[in-house]
Structures are given as C-alpha cells and as structure tokens.
Amino acid sequence: MTIIKTNNSGWATVRHVGYFCLLLLAEQLPLTGLSFASAIVGTQQTQLTYVLGSLFLIISILITILFWQVYRKAVTDNNNEFEQRLHKRDWLLVAAGFITMLLINTATIPFVKTSGNANVDSLTSLLQSFTFFMLLFVAFIGPILEEILFRGLFLNWFFPHRRWLSIGLSSVIFGTFHVDLSSGQVDPIYWLSKILLGLVLALVYSRTKNLKASITLHILNNTLAALV
Template sequence: MTIINANHSGWATTRHIIYFCLLILAEQLPLTGLSLASSLVGTQITTVLGSLFLLISILMTILFWQVYRKAVVDNHFEFERRLHKRDWLLIGGGLIAMWVINAGTLPFVKTSGNSNVDSLTSLLTSFTFFMLFFVAFIGPILEEILFRGLFLNWFFTKHRLVSILLSAVLFGTFHVDLTSGHVDPIYWLSKVLLGLVLALVYSRTKNLKASILLHILNNTLAAFI
C-alpha cells in the first residue's frame, strides 16, 4: 500500500509539473502573438489586433480558471469565500510593502537593456488601451492563478515556506529574459520580493481573491501613476 501511494504521489507531482510548464508557455502566447503580428503588419490594424489579443487573453483566463478550480476543489472552494476585515488589512499591508519595494528598487533598475521591459513598452505605445487593460487586470489574474493558486497548492504543500519562497523566485525569474544574457539583478530581485509579498498574502488569507486584488492594485498604480 505504501509503495502504491508513493507511486501515485510521484505521478501526481510529475503531472502537475507538466501542467504547470504548459500553462506558463500558454500564458506567454497572447503577448508573443501580438508582438509578432504587429512586427509583420505594423499598426495599421491596431484595433483588430488589439481586440483579438484581448479576446484570446480572456479565453486563456477562463481556461486557467477552470484548471485552478479543479486544483483547489479540496480546499472548500477557497475563492468563493468572502474577504473579511483581516484580509483587507493584509491587502493594505501588502500594498504598502509593494510600494516600498518599488520605491526602493526602481532608482537602481537599468533604464535600458531589459528586453522584457522594452518589449512591453513598445506594445504599450502601439496598443495603449489593450495593453493597459491586460497589464492592469488580465495579467494579474493569470499570474496569480499560476504562481499562487496552482504552485502553492501543487508543490511542497507540506513545506509551506519552501513553496512560498520558490513561488517568489519563479515569479521573479518569469519576468526577466534569461535568453538575452543581460539580466538586471535589481529588476529580478524587485520582482522576487513582489512575488514574495503576494505569496505571503495568499498564504495568510487562504483566498486567491486577496492576492489577485493586491496584484491588480499594484499594476494599476504602476500603469496609471
């Protein structure tokens, strides 16, 4: 019986790793597709490309959401629980912590040579409305499902601190282009710290609504202020 349970656990972990890697690749598709399409046809059909981009992103979010709901079915459908006063206090504290991180690291981040930032800036210039909507709302939901809702419920569930730290490191690494060979360590560290705050808030509230809302607030402030 022990051998059977161990084999079952090992297969479940392997399956989760495969699913997680596939979802990370899928999450990149809308932005990659928009970037390629805009470079091929220019911005003459900005509205068409932007609308298609948002449609695909929304469909992707729905798909991710279904995977997440199945992943937390044993957690009494955590997302359906209301946020309480303590949760709102944690969100407020998390937002302050994220502001401190941004304020403390931004002056030291390289203003050029960051391919991820350069690419996003270019897309924001060409597809302002569509990209702002994605960055402020859709992106945070997708990333919270991936790096908090799924990662923390799939991996190292008996070692919560390890899961939180790895989630933060993976989140930070996800936001840099490792293939460029010019990774800004301060930018990477800032994203790791932001991911750590989000993971801690989710872990403390046990409600993905909290980290999603915190992520949306952070991105909205960064995009519009």
Template sequence: MKNTKNTYHPIRVIFHIIVFLGLFILEQLPLSILTLTKKQLGTKYSAYQNYAPIATIVLLIIAASIIIFVFKRAQKFSTQKFTKSTWMIVGLGTILTLLINVATVPFMRSTNDNVEALKLIANNSMVILIIFTIFVAPILEEILFRGIFMNWFFVDRPFLSILISGLLFGYVHAPFAADTDWIYALSKILLGIVLAGVYYRTKNIKADITVHFLNNLLAILGGAIMSGVILF
C-alpha cells in the first residue's frame, strides 16, 4: 500500500535542497571572517583585528535570525514539553557522545582542516571562538541539521533521516577525501546520529541542543585539562 502521508513534490525537494545549502553557507560565513592572517593582510592586520569581530557578530545575528525563522516554519509538529523522559534521553545522549569521544579521540590525527581553521579564528578572537563553540554552534547546527533537515527530508523514514543527518553532519566537519582523518569523521557522524536520535525521540530541538552544548563544553574542558591550562 502506497504511503500517502507526505506527497513527493520534486520541485519542493529541489527548492528545499537549494535553501538548505544556502542556510549552511550563511551559518558558516560569520566565523569565516576571522580566518585571515597577518601574512595575508600585512599592515591592514591591526585594523582587521579591530573590526572583524564586530562584523562577525553582526553577520552572526543576521544569520541566526534567518535560520531560526526558517526552522519555525519547517518543523511539522508541535514542540513537546521537557519531561522526566526528555531529561533521561538528554542524559543518555550525553553519555553516548562522551563514549564516542573516549573511543575515537586517542586515534585521531593531531590536526585536520577543521582544527586548523579553528586555530586561525582563535588567533583573531579567542572570546568569539569560545562563545561560538559552546553556545552558538550547538544552537545553529542543531536547528539546521536536525530541525530543518529532518523536517524537510525523509520525513516518513525516520531511520534514514537520522542516518543521513549524521552522515551530512560528519561530512561538513570532515569532507570525505583521500587524506580525510576517518576516525575524526566517524566521531562526527556518530555524534550527528545521536543528536538526530535525541531530536526524533524528544520532539524538542532544545533537547539535542542541550546534548550538543554539553558535548562541546566537556570537549573544551577536557582539552584544557590535557594541555595543562587547568591545574588541580
């Protein structure tokens, strides 16, 4: 028997793909402003350091507003309230992300393109990088890769939606190529799958945002401890 719950409209799918790609580029733009170096800018570098953070914040506000606006119209169901069950799923998701990191981090390369880009941003504005990593990224990435993607694509096939959301999340963090750090890519794919599962089970975007926030916070704290920044 043919599933009629959601009618397949090729033009709508193509439109959603184009808009999704546009929103992804928009989400990436703010931090890209902070990836220039003194070698590239020469004498203009001092002025760049003064104005680039301001431009980043302004563009980030614009990007976030647009992405949130689209999400509110994309979600096809009413957001469920946080309950005891929701918190249990959040707790389980956080434990799973911690286990993924413990199992994969020791086998990752010391650096990759994503890490190098973050280092460039840190050189220009460590404050913005920390704020983005802990607070902004969990919100915008979850809204984009879970809240919008899972409401636009494979709506009637939740397993496929969760899997592809995870694969896409892994790909944008570690584009698949001959020199890809596949352990790093795998960790991001598994993280994306867990976050997609949390969103699907809770029907509340704030739940997977919470798990993503805790994952990033624990990663930063773990990195600080390992590098000796925090001493006990």
C-alpha cells in the first residue's frame, strides 16, 4: 500500500494524536446530542421528533464534510486514493469481507448479552424513537465517518511503515470505541466481535488501497444489522 508522506518527527505524531482525539469526539457529538435532547424533551411529540431528527442529520452531514476535508488533505500525497474506481479484484475483496463479517456475527451474536449493554441499549432506544433518522445515520453516515477516522486517517497517520501494528491498533481502538467502558460491565464477546469486524475492514482497506471499499463493506454490514 502506498503510504502518505508524513513527517516522522515526534511533533507530527503528537499533532496527529491530537487531531485524531478531536475528530473522535466530534464523531460522537450528533448521537450524544440526540440522546441528551430526547431525554429532556421526550419523543412523544411528533413535530419535535422531526425537528430533533432533522437537526441531528444536518449536524451529522456537516461533521462528515469536515472529516472528508481532513481526509482529503491527509491523502493529498497518496494519489488521491478515493478518486480511484474499484476494480473487479476490489469487489471480490469486499464480497469476501462481507462473508467473513457474516461468519463473525453468526458466531458471536448468540453469546452476546441481550441486556446490560449500555451502548447497544442506547442505540436501540434512539432507533425506536427516531427510526428514520437513525437508520440513515447507522446505515450510511456512521460508516463513512468511522472509515475516514479509523481506516483512512489512522492507518496513514500512525505506524505507516509497520502496517500490521497499525491495523491491529486501529481494530482494537475501533472495537473499544463501540463499548461503554464507563459502565464497568463490558461484554467481552461483543467487544471481541467489534474488534474482529474492525480487523476485516482494515484488511480490506489495506489490500484495496481504496477507502471506498471499506466504506461499502461497512455500509453493507450496518444496513443488514439495522434491518434484522
């Protein structure tokens, strides 16, 4: 994989860590804001639900545009990888990744706790209250944001010359990002399943050298999960 030309100085690393943390917080703003607003005003009022949901999508789209601009600048020296079309081999890798994800989900879901998972419970509650808006976010906007952050930026910013270390760390951080550590009751199977899904996404991105491949795969996985 062609790696972007980055300054390997300690300052560059510190700067990238700072950017990554800020973007990580920004990615959580829409869901956090929607959860907070719905808890205060409730969601029984139809008009207010539409207003909150619309505002949620607008903010999410604006943050996606911000992420995209950061990513575009980060890969300027990487042959503008996103502008390259997906070839037959890339689609085969996406298909193989999707099958692998199905196997991971099939193997882990029966062992995942059905209750007590704060992260899942929160998303389920928002899906019930803001179904249309949350489906758009979970199926499309969320995958784009997470792929830019955990694959497009992380794999190019951190340990670019030690690919397996970068892939491994991004997968663990991705999996940890999807559990609620504050609850003190992390479901290890659920956590492991997200790490494995992150690993598949990272491998597909690394192999195809195109973020469109991992975004497509992430959208397929999330869409299927939202529908079932």
